[in-house]
Amino acid sequence: MEHIVIIGNGISGITAARHIRKMSNKRITIISAETDYFFSRTALMYVYMGHMKFEHTQPYENWFWKKNKIELKKGFVSKINHQANELVFTNKEVMNYDKLIIAVGSKPNKFGWPGQDLNGVLGMYHKQDLEKLENYAPNNTVCNRAVIVGGGLIGIELAEMLRSRDIPVTFLVRENSFWNGVLPAGESAMINRHIQNHHIDLRLGVNLKEIIADDNGRAKAIVIQETGEIIDCNVVGLTAGVSPNVTFLKDSGIELGRGVKVNRFLETNIPDIYAIGDCAEQHEAIGNRRPIEAVWYTGRMMGETVAQTICGNKTEYKPGHWFNSAKFLDIEYQTYGWVFGKPKEYEQQFHWIHADDTKCITVSYHKRTKKFLGINTFGIRMRHEVFDRWLTEQRDVDYVMQHLSEANFDPEFYAPYESEILNAYKKMEFQTS
C-alpha cells in the first residue's frame, strides 16, 4: 500500500489527508511537533480571551483519526533524504514514504532586532506562542504593558487578546496608517480610529529599534527608532508578518526560494514530493496573487487540489476568484475580487462610510470599461456566492451597485444600507461625469 506522509497538521495538510482518504485506501501519516491533533490556528486568540478552551479549536473529535485510518505521529522532522525516500526525526528515528507532502506552514518574521530572542518576546503563530503569552501575560499585574510590533492581521489580533485582559497595549505600526499596504486609505483610517477607541496606544509610522533586557534576560522595554522613545513593557509581540518555515530543508536538495518552490501542480523539483499551504512558493504568481499565499483558505484549496493529484487525477492549482476575511476587534472584514490599497492605474474606487464609523465599503472597478473588479466590506456581511458569480459573469459596477442587496448576508432585521450606498454612488457618478 502506498504510504503518503504529510509533514504538518495544519489546515493544508489535514485537508489533503481527508481528501486522499475519501478517494483512496492509501496509508496516510501526518507528522507534527506542535500538537497531537489538528486545531484551527486562527482560533488560538479565542483561547487566551476565554471564549473557548483549546479543545474547542479542534474541528474533529479525537476518535476521528483512527476511525478514518489517518495515522498521527508526533515528532520533528530534521532531515529529508529524498534519494532513499526517508525522513529523519530529531531523535534519529527514520520513516519511509512513497509520496511526501510538505505542509509545514510559517514562522513569525524577525528582522534582526537587538533583543528579539529575549524572554518575554514572542510571535503569535504556534500553540507554543500562546503558552508563552499565557505565561508572560496572564493578567495586567504581571504584565503592565505589552508592545506589539507590526501592523497586520496577527498584530491587531494580539492587541485584541491582550486588551481582553485589560493589559495596556502599545501598537507600533511601520506604515503611516494601519495595514494600508492592503486596505485603501478610507478603510485603513476607519480601522485606525477603531483601534484607538479600544484604548490601544496606536503609534503609526514608527519602527522598533531594539528591545532592552533586564538583569534576568527578560524584555523590560523597547526603543522606538524614529524618536528614541523608551517604552517600558513586560511583553513584546513580534507580528511583522510570517515567512515559510523551511529552514530544515536547506540542504535537502529540494529547491527553495523564500518557501518551497512548486509548479502549478504543487510539485517540487523532486519527484513525489509536494508542498502546499503557507510554505509553498509558486514559481510565478497566479494572477494578482502573491507567490506565497499565507491564508487559511488558500491552504485548504491547495490541500483539496494536491489530494486529486496524489490519487491519480493530476490537477493544477487553479484558484478561483480571490476572497479573504478578517476581524478587526469588533469590525468584520470581507473581500471579494481585488481592491488595492494603492489603486492600480486602471482602477477606480468608490468608497462609502457610515456615519457611525464602524461600517464602510470600497468597490473597485475598471476606469474605462466599468467592469466590477472587487469589493471590500467592513461591518456589513456579504455573500461569497453572489460576488463570485458576479465576478465570473464580469458584471459592470452599475449592475453590482443596483443589486447590492442581493449580496447582503447580515442577520435578519439588521438595518439595510444599500439605498444609502447607492445614493452615494450616484452622487459620485454625477460629480465625476
Place this chain on the structure above:
Amino acid sequence: MSNKLDHSMSLASPEAKGLSIKQKVASAIGLIGFFILILALCNINLPNQGVFLTIALVLITIGTILFANDAYLTKLEGIKNDGVWFTSISSRGVLGWLTGVGLTTFYIVLYFYAELLGLGTNGEANTGLVALFDPLSKLLSGNPASQWFVYGTLYTVAIIAFGYKFILKYRHNRYQQIRTISVMFFQLGFAFLIPEFMARLNSDTFKLPYYDLKNVWPLNYYNFEQYRIDQFINAGNVGLALLIFGIASIFIITPILTYKFGKRWYCSWVCGCGGLAETAGDSFRQLSSKKLSAWKLERWLIHTVLVFAVVMTTAVIYTYLGYDPDKYWLTKGVFLLSVAGFLTLVFAGVMIFKRKELGKDARYGAIGYFTVIALLIGIHIFGYGGEIFFIKAETLRSTYGFAIGSIFSGVIGTGFYPILGNRAWCRFGCPMAAILGFQQRLFSKFRITTNGGQCISCGNCSTYCEMGIDVRSYAQKGENIVRSSCVGCGICSAVCPRGVLKLENDKLDGRINSNEILLGNDVDLMDYVNKK
C-alpha cells in the same frame, strides 16, 4: 521579575478579571433582594408582605440591570465572551456547581415538598415564602398564592431582568433584541398575567382551566385530561374556543409557522422554557456537549419521550371516552383508529415524499412508528376498565408527569443549567421540540446558510450552540445547517468572526447542500468533485 509568574503554562486557569466595583455593588443589591426571599423562606414573619415582596423583586431586578449596564454599556458594541471559560459560574467551576446544586434543590422542593416553601395545606393559610407572594396573587387573580404562583413570578422576573441583560449584551444585533423582547412579552403576558386574569373570571358556575395559551401539547401534556376537557366543555363557547385553539395549535398553527420560519418561531421566540434558557440561561450555553455520542443519545432520548407522550395521552383520553357511538360520536374505537390513521398518514407521506432526505434515519422513524402502532393495538386489546396493559392510564399519566414533567424538564432541565448547559431539556427531552424538529428537518423553509468558503473552522459557532450542534462541522464543508434540533437562536451567526452564518427562510431547493470542494477553488475541480 515578578515572583507571581506561573510556569505551569496552564491554559485552563489563568487569573481572570474580577468584578468591577459597580458590578460588586449591583450584585450586593440583587443579593439583598434575594435575602428577603430567604428570610421569608425561613418563616421569619415579615410585616406588610406586599411591601417586602415588592422590595425584594425590585432589588433583584435593579441589581441585574445595574450589573448588566456596567458589564456591557461601558464597552463598545460587539461580542462579549471575554473570560467566559475563566469565570467560575460559566465554566463548571465551584460557583457553577453550587448554583446547580441550589437550583436542583429548589426544584425538588418546588415539585415534591411545596409545604417547605410555606404552602398552606388542608385549607390552612400560606406561610413563609408562599405567603410573601399572597398579596400579588390576590391582586392578580383574587386567590392566595400557590407554589406555582411563586415559581411563575420568579420565572417571569428572571426572564425580564436577564432579558434586559441579554439585550445589552447583543445591542449590536437586532435579531437578538427583537427575539428577546418577544420571549419577555410572551412570558409576562401569556404565561403569567393572562392565566391569572382568566382565573378572575371563574365563579361557582363558570370555571376555565388554568391555560397558558402559548403552551402547546405535548409540552403541556395534561391539556387533554378529563378534568380539563370537562372544564372546557362546561365553560360554554369560551371553553370550547380554547379547546379548539388547543387542538388547532397542534395540527394547523404549529405546522404552518414551522414551515415558514422553522421551529425557532416557538423555541426561541415564544416558549417559556426557551425564554428562560435564552435569558437567565445564556451564561451556560457553551456547556452543552458537542460530542457525536451526545447527539446519538439526544436522538434516542427525545424521540422516546415523544412516543411516551403520544401513547400516554392517547391512553388517558381513551379511558374517559365511551363505547356507545349514539351518545357521542367520538368513542374509544373511533379515537384509536383516528390516532393510528393520522400517524399512518404522516409516516406514509414521509416515506413516499421524503425518503431520500431521511437516509438512514428512515429505519429509526419506522421503529418509532411501529412501536406506537403496536402500543395502540395493545390499548385496544388490553384496554378496559381504565387499564392499559394492566397499568392504569392514570399511573401512566402520573409516571409521565413525575419523570418527564417534573424531573426531566424541571429538576434536570433547569437545575442542571450550570452543568449541562441551558437547553438540556429542550435538546434531550422536550416532545414538542421533537415534533417541531421533525417538521423543521423535513417541511420547512428555514436553514442556516453557510457563506461559501469563508469558514476558518475556529469553533465559536459550535462552542456557543446551546443545542450542542457541531455547527462548524457543516460550515467548514460549506454546507447549510438543517438540523431538527436547531432552535434558531442565532448566536452561531452572531459569534462567527467571519460572517459565515445566516439564519434564513428561503426556497426548499438547495436547502440541503453538501460540497466536497468549497467555493473559491478551481471551478472545474468543484464541478468534477461535487457532481461526481
